[in-house]
Amino acid sequence: MIDKNTSNYRSACPLSTALDVIGDKWSLLVVRDMCMKKTRYGDFLASPEGIPTNILATRLRRLEEVGIIEKKPYxxxxxxxxxxxxxxxxxxxxxxxxxxxxxxxxxxxxGAPPGWFLNAKPENLLKDR
Amino acid sequence: MIDKNTSNYRSACPLSTALDVIGDKWSLLVVRDMCMKKTRYGDFLASPEGIPTNILATRLRRLEEVGIIEKKPYxxxxxxxxxxxxxxxxxxxxxxxxxxxxxxxxxxxxGAPPGWFLNAKPENLLKDR
DNA sequence: TTAACACACTTGTTTTAAGCAAGTGACAAT
DNA sequence: ATTGTCACTTGCTTAAAACAAGTGTGTTAA
Structure with a gap:
């Protein structure tokens, strides 16, 4: 099997690579919602920006593929x-x-970012289990 | 004259608004190039990601409109x-x-971000004049 | 003086993605 | 049996990205 071209990224630049992964208008909003402890499809849809349902579905799939999120059955x-x-x-x-x-x-x-957001820390965002 | 709808942004969330402005695959790469003291159309085109010429033109126009960059005749x-x-x-x-x-x-x-980049400071990026 | 070159774009066309409306599948509740 | 909920999917339209080629304004070399 032949190497399907040397990586999917535009260049080796970390910034460029980051943008290849999360460089769009919606991905980081889903991450934001998860920072506010939202966990479900309906929660994300309810955010004020009004993400279309099909876009949300593709973003969740993609974010999972690249390891930014994971899903667990409830x-x-x-x-x-x-x-x-x-x-x-x-x-x-x-x-x-x-x-x-x-x-x-x-x-x-x-608007201003809320205080809880500015004071948040990555380690406190993980699912406690 | 009638108010043309309450702002162009999707919501009042600062993150959402930021993404409305710079949330795409190319805008921040142009900013990155400017951080490396590139100043001209041809410089930006020469970056390894290979931005198409028309996209570059529209991004430069847009970034200027929103006040992130400015142009001066040389x-x-x-x-x-x-x-x-x-x-x-x-x-x-x-x-x-x-x-x-x-x-x-x-x-x-x-790749790793170069040291000069991590140590850079905003105030040193401004055109000295 | 004309032909080649450089630079910074623009224009036209094709391809891909975003956005919208509606529908589907698996169940629970009434 | 009918309605409702939730999490999607499907089809279609519109907008943006991507690609190839061309244009305008000049300078330099033959």
Whole structure:
């Protein structure tokens, strides 16, 4: 079997690679929701930005594929899952915090990040089990 | 004149608003290039990710509109511009640094951010004049 | 003086992704 | 049997990305 081209990333630059993975308008919003302890499909749909259902489904699939989130069944009949951040996903928190601070500082129309968010720590975002 | 709908942003969330502005695969790469003191159209095109020329043109226009970069003529015949980060744009540096660190930590195939990048400071990215 | 070159784009077309509305499947409750 | 809930999927339309080629304004070399 032949190597299907040297990696899917545009370059070896870590920033470029990061953007290949989470560089779109929705992925980090799902991560944000998980930082607020939302876990279910319906929770994510209910966020004020109004993500379309099919986009949410593809993002959840993709985020799981790249190891940012994982799903665990919360019932079996019918089989349904809750979604949680992995440590890889929780480690995005500092990025989100910086972005939120930047936006609040430089984009007048937008609100302030809540204190709990700025004080949050990655290790506290993991599913306790 | 009627208010053309209450803002173009999806919600008041600063993170969501940030993603409305820079949430795509290319914008932050242009900012990155400017962090490395690249200033011209051809410089940005030469980056290893291979941004298409029309996309670059639209991104430069957009980034200028939102005040992340500004252009200054470097010659008049024919009229041509160099692009520089504003303080709003330079303030994205901590976000880029966090993202690069994250990618290097959690995405095996990708390289390490160079030391000069991790040690850079926003105020040193501004056009000295 | 004309032909080649450089730079910074623009234009036209194709391909991919986003966005919207509606539908489906597995069950629980009434 | 009918309605309801939840988590999706499917089909279709619209918008954006990607690719290839061309344009405008000049300089330099033959």
């Amino acid at each position: 019932q079996t009949k019918p089989l349904r899952y809750e979604y949680f951040l992995t440590s890889k996903g929780a480690s995005l928190l500092p990025v989100l915090q910086q972005l939120a601070v930047w936006a609040h500082s430089y984009i007048p129309e937008c | 010659q008049t015949k024919p009229l041509r511009y160099e692009y520089f980060l504003t303080s709003k744009g330079a303030s994205l540096l901590p976000v880029l640094q966090q993202l690069a660190v994250w990618a290097h930590s959690y995405i095996p195939e990708c």
